[in-house]
Amino acid sequence: MLHIDDCVDAFLLAIQSLARDTSLKTHIFGAPATYEVFNIASGHMVSVSRLMDNVISLTRSKSPIRTIPADARFSNTPLADVYKAQHQLGFRASVDIEEGLGMTLRMYMQRLEQYFSHRIAHTCGTPSPNVFDKQLEKLDGCSAHIHINDQGQLKSLSVSPDTPHFRSDDGVFGTELYVNISSGPDARTRTIRISDHKAGFYLGSKNPSNAPDSIVGITEDDLKSNKKVYVDWEIEANPETSAVRFILSGTEFQLAGPKSSEQRSLRLISKHDESSSPFRFSPMCCPTPGPYPFATDDRKLI
Secondary structure (H helix, E strand, C coil), X not given: CCCHHHHHHHHHXXXXXXXXXXXXXXXXXXXXXXXXXXXXXXXXXXXXXXXXXXXXXXXXXXXXXXXXXXXXXXXXXXXXXXXXXXXXXXXXXXXXXXXXXXHHXXXXXXXXXXXXXXXXXXXXXXXXXXXXXXXXXHHCCCEEEEEXXXXXXXXXXXXXXXXXXXXXXXXXCCCCEEEEEEECCCCCCEEEEEEECCCXXXXXXXXXXXXXXXXXXXXXXXXXXXXXXXXXXXXXXXXXXXXXXXEECCCCEEEECCXXXXXXXXXXXXXXXXXXXXXXXXXXXXXXXXXCCCCCCHHHHC
């Protein structure tokens, strides 16, 4: 592999060499009849697996990796001979694979930032991840998607089609959820209710003390009955990443993703456990104009 900066340097060295050679031969013998051919490369072999590992590390990608059979027409160890270019042109590649990928990704991120800044300015207004003001109330009546960091993988919060349970799902968006905002235990606190109107129940718990197996769907009948149920969540947010923690109001518990890859159900853990993976809250359709809390883009995560 060769970075574009090194490629341009090689062309400039070749042009300089050609200019010197042509000037000398034209002066003595006339125009040259032949020209030199050079291999231009880094001189170091980079495996596909190393390239893939570097791209994943730099982009923090969670994309699945698909392995395909090698093409028999091509060598598994291609390495160009750059001896001639080194000794006749003085060419040496100066950008290694890690630096080159970093430069390339920064260029693409700058372009994306310009694009999103333009789109936000003309369609959405300036995003505001600050949830500690009245903008939190703008979420009342919104539909939203919620994503989970599940065992290092980005998953979606979905409603099980068969049982009244919320779970981690591999889908891109998961279930479209609905949000209601109300006053919390004190005047300064706002709580949030998350529901799936299609299935007809709220994200909550009937017995928080029975954590972690206590996250279930709470129906309207449950809310109207005398049963002690919990469906109100307090929010703690990281404004830098728009990541949030959901604290079950009136309890010592917070919402967490599945404990293992074999389980899909959500669970409750101590709200003092700071190792809990945060959630991402993405407002979609809202009855009031933006900007909305959490409506920040992912470029800050890279």
